[in-house]
Amino acid sequence: MRTGFAFVVLSALMLAPAAARAQDVRSADLVKQLTGLLDQKKLDAIAAADAQNPGAYIAALYFPGTQLLVVTAKYSAPALLTELLARKEYRAVYAELSSASIPGSKVLVNDIYANGLVLRPSGSNPPDSVEGGAAPATFDGAWKKAKITEADYLKAFSDADAAYTRVLQALITQLKTSGTSN
Numbered sequence: 510m511r512t513g514f515a516f517v518v519l520s521a522l523m524l525a526p527a528a529a530r531a532q533d534v535r536s537a538d539l540v541k542q543l544t545g546l547l548d549q550k551k552l553d554a555i556a557a558a559d560a561q562n563p564g565a566y567i568a569a570l571y572f573p574g575t576q577l578l579v580v581t582a583k584y585s586a587p588a589l590l591t592e593l594l595a596r597k598e599y600r601a602v603y604a605e606l607s608s609a610s611i612p613g614s615k616v617l618v619n620d621i622y623a624n625g626l627v628l629r630p631s632g633s634n635p636p637d638s639v640e641g642g643a644a645p646a647t648f649d650g651a652w653k654k655a656k657i658t659e660a661d662y663l664k665a666f667s668d669a670d671a672a673y674t675r676v677l678q679a680l681i682t683q684l685k686t687s688g689t690s691n
Contacts, residue, residue, distance in 0.1 A: 536670050537625030539677040540577060544623050546684040547571050556594060556602035557683035559676070565614065566590050567676045568603035577623035578603075581676050582610030597687065616642040618673050626670045628663075639669045 547555060556568035559581060566587075569579045580603060584590050593601045606615065617640040620626065626637045629650030636649035644665050647655075652662035 534625050534628070534670055535674045536620075536677060539674055539681065540620060540623055540625045543569070543677055543681050543684070544571060544573070544577065546681065548573065550684065552599070552684075554599035554603055555680050555684055556590075556599040556606075557679050558591070558594065559679060561675065561679070566594075566602060566606055567679055568599060568606050569680055570600065570603050571623065573623070575622065577618075577620040579618040579620065579673070579676060579680075580606045580610075580615060582606045582615035584610055613641075616640070616672070618669075618676075620673075626666065626673055628666055639673075642672075644668065 543555075547553065553571050553573075554569060555571075556566060559565040559567050562581070562583075564587065565581060565583045567579065567581045569577060571577050584605060590602055590605060593599075593605070607617070618626075619638045619640070621630070621635050621637050626648060627634075628648060630636050630648075636647050638647040639645055646662075646665045646669060648666055648669075650662075652659050655662070657665075
């Protein structure tokens with residue numbers, strides 16, 4: 510009996526740091542900053558070249574209070590996207606990346622409520638998700654249904670949040686350096 514209890518306690522202690530790391534969501538503050546800048550500039554979209562991933566672009570479409578969609582991908586005609594960026598036609602960049610990106614390069618983050626990635630939605634709230642990329646995931650807290658371990662779920666969440674944080678920072682930089690509204 511004591512051995513079983515000790516195993517449970519030890520297991521909980523080993524998983525606690527992973528759970529704490531996954532719940533330390535870095536994207537939430539950056540989403541708040543990004544959406545605040547979008548609101549301030551009266552924009553519903555923003556896009557930028559991805560400085561850390563040559564040939565790739567990032568674009569976001571913002572629905573105030575309800576959703577932030579962020580796509581990153583490579584594009585076969587970068588001159589077109591460069592021109593659209595120069596004209597501040599961010600919605601057009603988003604549309605191009607969403608529909609005509611190089612196959613296998615697109616990652617789409619669906620941030621429900623535009624509040625950063627959420628590990629486990631509360632109540633009947635819909636989950637955030639990441640489509641495409643190396644590890645597509647729906648963050649609904651149902652790792653058993655997805656046939657993965659809780660540790661794998663937490664790692665996928667942490668990795669997605671780190672990647673999301675990186676692209677959010679790039680979009681914030683673009684907003685801060687692009688001048689006023691389009």
